[in-house]
Amino acid sequence: MDQTKTPGYRKIKQWLKANGRRPFKFQEDAWQYYLNGYNGLVNAPTGFGKTFSLFLAVAIEALNESASSNAKNRDRLQLIWITPLRSLAKDIARAMRETLLEIGLDWQVGVRNGDTSQAEKLQQKKSMPEILLITPESLHLLLAQKGTSTIFKKLKCIVADEWHELLGSKRGVLVELAVSRIKGIQGD
Numbered sequence: 001m002d003q004t005k006t007p008g009y010r011k012i013k014q015w016l017k018a019n020g021r022r023p024f025k026f027q028e029d030a031w032q033y034y035l036n037g038y039n040g041l042v043n044a045p046t047g048f049g050k051t052f053s054l055f056l057a058v059a060i061e062a063l064n065e066s067a068s069s070n071a072k073n074r075d076r077l078q079l080i081w082i083t084p085l086r087s088l089a090k091d092i093a094r095a096m097r098e099t100l101l102e103i104g105l106d107w108q109v110g111v112r113n114g115d116t117s118q119a120e121k122l123q124q125k126k127s128m129p130e131i132l133l134i135t136p137e138s139l140h141l142l143l144a145q146k147g148t149s150t151i152f153k154k155l156k157c158i159v160a161d162e163w164h165e166l167l168g169s170k171r172g173v174l175v176e177l178a179v180s181r182i183k184g185i186q187g188d
Contacts, residue, residue: 003035004028008063012056015103027053031060034157041163051161055079055096055131058157059105062130066105077128077151078107080182082136082175083161086113089133092161096131107131112138125151136166136174143178149185158182 003009009031016023023031027049030042034057042050058079083089089111096109108129112121114137124132128151134142142148158179166172 001036003032003060006035006060006064007067008060009035011063011103012060015099019102023052024049027056030054031057034058035061035064051092051095054157054159055081055099058131059100059103061156062105062107063103076130077132077155079131079157079159080139080155081131081133081159081161082139082178083133084136084165084171085162086115086135088161089113089135093131093133109133112142114138136171136178139178140174143181152182152185155182155186 012031013023024044026042026044030040030053033040034054042053044050044053062078081089081092083092093109093111100107100109109131110120110124110129111133112124113135116138125145125148160166160175160179163172166175
C-alpha cells in the first residue's frame with residue numbers, strides 16, 4: 001500500500017517542511033516498509049537521521065490511527081527503544097518529546113535505566129509511556145517483574161539502537177533474548 005497518501009505521512013512531511021527539512025530517501029523507504037509491516041535494519045552515518053527513520057514511522061502509524069478513529073484508545077507502550085548508552089537516551093528522549101509536541105501527538109516518552117528512580121519505575125509500571133527508552137539490562141529486569149507481560153501486548157515496534165555496539169557481546173545476547181521473550185508474549 002502506498003503510505004504517502006495517508007494523513008500521518010502528510011502531517012510528518014508538512015512538519016519537516018515547516019522546519020526547513022526534507023526526509024532522506026532511506027527515511028521515506030523505512031517509513032514505507034515499516035507501515036507495510038516489514039522488519040529491517042537501518043544503516044547510515046551518524047547525524048543522518050536514523051532516529052527519525054524509525055521513530056517517525058511509528059508516529060505516522062499513530063497519526064493514521066488517530067485520524068481514522070474518534071476514540072481515545074491509549075494502549076500505552078507502542079515503541080521500545082533499546083540503547084546501550086544511557087547518556088544517549090536522554091538526548092533521544094528530549095528530541096522525541098519536542099517532535100511529539102510539534103506534530104500534536106499526545107504521547108509520553110519515558111527513560112528507564114540504572115539512573116531511573118524507584119518512584120519513576122513504579123509510575124511506569126502503573127502507567128507505561130507510549131515510548132520507552134531502555135538499556136538492555138533494564139529491559140531484562142522489567143521483563144522479570146511479576147505482571148509486566150501485559151504491558152507488551154500492544155507493543156508495535158522495538159528498535160535496537162547502536163546494534164553494532166551490542167553484536168557479539170553479553171549485552172547483545174540480552175537484547176536478543178528480550179526481543180524473543182516479547183515476541184513470545186505477543187504470540188500468547
